[in-house]
Amino acid sequence: MRYEITKKFKFEAGHRVWKQNLTSGKGARLMGGEIPPNPCLNIHGHSYKVEVTVGSDTLNEQEMVIDFYHIKAALKDLIDNKLDHSFIIDKNDPLYPSFKEHFGFLKLFVVDFCPTAEAIAKFIYDFLTEKLDEAGLLEDIKVVSVTVWETETGKAVYRGQ
Template sequence: MKYEITKIFRFEAGHRVWKQDLSRGKGAKLSGEKIPENKCINLHGHSYVLEVTVGSDSLNEQEMVVDFYHIKSALKSLIDDVFDHSFIIDRNDPIFPEFQKLFGCYKLTVVDFCPTAEALAKYFYDYLTQKLKEANLEEDIKVVSVTLWETATGKATYRGE
């Protein structure tokens, strides 16, 4: 893309990375012999920062890729009404049935994947890509990347194809 713009959003949410097992997987050998406890398997929360970058090879009649307002509008209800101040939980999480019984009266965001930063970045990418398609803009404007910051020092980026 010749031109790119980035819009930043902030929201608060809790989650649980129920699949976390620091003793296994690709990175286990990086930690050596001493493996810490799997902290993220516990219920916890983050002050998320979401960076959405869209691009185009040409500018519109207003000399923009797209107005920032429109990107904000496309994501506002998803972020404000669905994710902000919710608990994000995978319906496949073994604790989900009991959790839903106990906490279903609170704001839950139920997803079909373990809510890691990487998986959530892809979720937001796919959502905005669909919004652009529904507005018949997918030929002119592409989602370049979505980056989700969980902490001030940890982020995940999804770029798609």
């Protein structure tokens, strides 16, 4: 893309990385035999920051990729009404049936993936891509990347192909 713009968002949410196992997988060999607890198995929350970058090879009649307002409008319901102050839970999480039964009064945002920062970035990427497609804008404007900051020092980026 010759031109890119980035819009930032913030939301507060809880989650649980129910698949976390620090003693197996790609990174386990970095630990040197130390066996730590798996803290993200616990219910916890973050002040998420999201950066959405869209791009185009051409500018519109207003000499923009797209107005920042339009990107905000496309994501407003998802960010402000669904994700913000919710508990993001994978419907495949073994705790999900208990949450649904005993905590139905909570604002649950049910997904079909383990809610890691990487997976949330891809989810937002796919959501915005679908919105652009529904509006007939996908030929001109592409989602370049979505970055999800879980903490001040940890982020995940999903880029399209």
